Amino acid sequence: GQYHPNEHHWYLGVLGVIPSARGQGLGGRLLEELGRLIATDPHPLYLESDREQSVTFYLSRGFAVRQRTILDGVQCWCLGRGFAGENGDLCDSVREF
Numbered sequence: 001g002q003y004h005p006n007e008h009h010w011y012l013g014v015l016g017v018i019p020s021a022r023g024q025g026l027g028g029r030l031l032e033e034l035g036r037l038i039a040t041d042p043h044p045l046y047l048e049s050d051r052e053q054s055v056t057f058y059l060s061r062g063f064a065v066r067q068r069t070i071l072d073g074v075q076c077w078c079l080g081r082g083f084a085g086e087n088g089d090l091c092d093s094v095r096e097f
Contacts, residue, residue, distance in 0.1 A: 003048065003069065003076075003078050005044070005046055005083065007044070007084070009044045009045065009046045010043050010045045012034065012047040013047075015027060015030055015034075015047075031061055043082070044082035044083040044084075045081045047063075047079050047080075048078055049076070049077050052075075055077050058079050058081075059079075063079040063080060064081070065079055066078045
């Protein structure tokens with residue numbers, strides 16, 4: 001939670017496609033459906049990823065990397081889409097919950 005944005009947002013905890021089904025557009029369709037669902041209560045969308053391949057996927061769908069950090073020895077990217085001030089830092093790394 002210490003890297004989550006300050007403003008009200010949707011949080012995408014997990015979006016995954018089993019390896020044998022990757023490359024078929026399923027992840028993109030899941031993300032599109034999520035977009036339709038959250039359109040009923042529009043707020044920015046935030047997620048974290050520890051996979052560089054996933055970061056590429058999200059970047060191609062309008063997300064921006066807001067912060068990169070190392071957590072317990074693992075590289076982690078904070079990504080967001082739809083936040084005001086898209087050029088500013090999204091993650092508040094000093095806040096504690």
